[in-house]
Amino acid sequence: MKNNEITLHKENSPAVAEKDRAAMIAPAVDIFENDDALTLVADLPGVSKEQLELGIDRQVLIIEGRLDRAEEGALYREFGGNGFYRRFHLPENLDLNQTSAELKDGVLTLRLAKAASAKPRRIEVTVH
Amino acid sequence: MTGFDLFKEMDSFTREMDQVFRDLGFGRPLVPGSTYRGYPRINLRENQDAYILEAQLPGIDPKALEMTILKGTLTLSGERKAPAEEQGTWHRRERGYGKFMRAIDIPAEIDGDKVRADYKDGLLTVTLPKAASVLPKRIEIQAN
Numbered sequence: 001m002k003n004n005e006i007t008l009h010k011e012n013s014p015a016v017a018e019k020d021r022a023a024m025i026a027p028a029v030d031i032f033e034n035d036d037a038l039t040l041v042a043d044l045p046g047v048s049k050e051q052l053e054l055g056i057d058r059q060v061l062i063i064e065g066r067l068d069r070a071e072e073g074a075l076y077r078e079f080g081g082n083g084f085y086r087r088f089h090l091p092e093n094l095d096l097n098q099t100s101a102e103l104k105d106g107v108l109t110l111r112l113a114k115a116a117s118a119k120p121r122r123i124e125v126t127v128h
Numbered sequence: 129m130t131g132f133d134l135f136k137e138m139d140s141f142t143r144e145m146d147q148v149f150r151d152l153g154f155g156r157p158l159v160p161g162s163t164y165r166g167y168p169r170i171n172l173r174e175n176q177d178a179y180i181l182e183a184q185l186p187g188i189d190p191k192a193l194e195m196t197i198l199k200g201t202l203t204l205s206g207e208r209k210a211p212a213e214e215q216g217t218w219h220r221r222e223r224g225y226g227k228f229m230r231a232i233d234i235p236a237e238i239d240g241d242k243v244r245a246d247y248k249d250g251l252l253t254v255t256l257p258k259a260a261s262v263l264p265k266r267i268e269i270q271a272n
Contacts, residue, residue: 030218041223046251047249047250076171078169107250
């Protein structure tokens with residue numbers, strides 16, 4: 001194992017008394033790490049920019065996509081209209097000021113840059 | 129990491145035919161909630177003049193989607209491309225990739241020429257107007 005590998009913890013257990021969120025679905029995500037950043041990609045079909053709420057609070061990343069969908073006349077359903085909600089515990093060695101997010105065609109791409117101290121450094125060996 | 133190959137999972141659903149719509153109208157109760165039958169996930173609803181099909185297709189180029197209607201069966205196919213592999217580590221890979229195909233039986237006759245499809249925010253909405261032959265007709269009663 002590399003020393004500077006960032007590990008993502010499992011998301012916190014869902015908080016109680018959040019009935020609204022109990023009906024929401026955890027979106028499927030990909031999380032990719034390279035030397036510079038962690039990239040999180042989440043599927044949020046049907047969520048527009050206005051409905052997306054992204055937050056980082058005390059190292060907890062919250063992704064919330066609210067949906068308000070017409071459900072009348074439903075004949076057959078494989079997905080609900082309650083939206084998406086998921087939380088992740090972030091590692092400490094990120095530079096959160098450099099976070100960037102993009103939402104396109106219902107796919108959220110979140111780039112979390114690593115702090116300079118967490119990036120691997122190459123040490124030159126001088127041969128005398 | 130989980131040893132679960134999503135690509136395979138998507139592929140195994142490809143030729144599955146949806147029985148659900150055939151069951152409609154035979155008095156079988158619809159199970160509330162969701163029944164996952166394949167990729168993409170779909171919802172079907174109905175209003176007075178049309179059936180409305182919604183499919184969750186995040187991150188797909190709508191131009192690469194193939195949609196055909198033949199004898200009351202709507203076929204939807206396409207591909208979600210996997211992102212380019214870079215140097216690094218995957219911590220999670222839950223989003224599926226690969227080719228998909230779904231065939232959906234529409235419960236009543238539709239007007240194939242007037243079908244409209246919109247793609248927005250990763251959601252495909254197909255409006256299938258009912259054929260004039262299945263729309264209710266009001267019969268005037270003559271009072272003598």
